[in-house]
Amino acid sequence: MQFGNLCGTTHDQPCMRPSLKGGYPLAFLVDTPGVSVENQLFLGEDQFVPLAFIADWAMCTAALWLLYRVRGWHQARSGRGFLRV
Numbered sequence: 001m002q003f004g005n006l007c008g009t010t011h012d013q014p015c016m017r018p019s020l021k022g023g024y025p026l027a028f029l030v031d032t033p034g035v036s037v038e039n040q041l042f043l044g045e046d047q048f049v050p051l052a053f054i055a056d057w058a059m060c061t062a063a064l065w066l067l068y069r070v071r072g073w074h075q076a077r078s079g080r081g082f083l084r085v
Helices: 050-078
Strands: none
């Protein structure tokens, strides 16, 4: 993340430094240096990326749905009953 503009040998290049990010597998909350309390994430002060949040939610939902379907398929094949969907 860019934090200032006084870096480099000529002091006109952007200063880059790492920032704290929240969300898995995609970061949907990014700490904004200089605006909020640094090294802490807060939904009201930091940058929220809605597309990454929707993608995270979709991936988690798809993984849970797939696990549910595989479990039902396995139970039907093993003769322990059929999990209706």
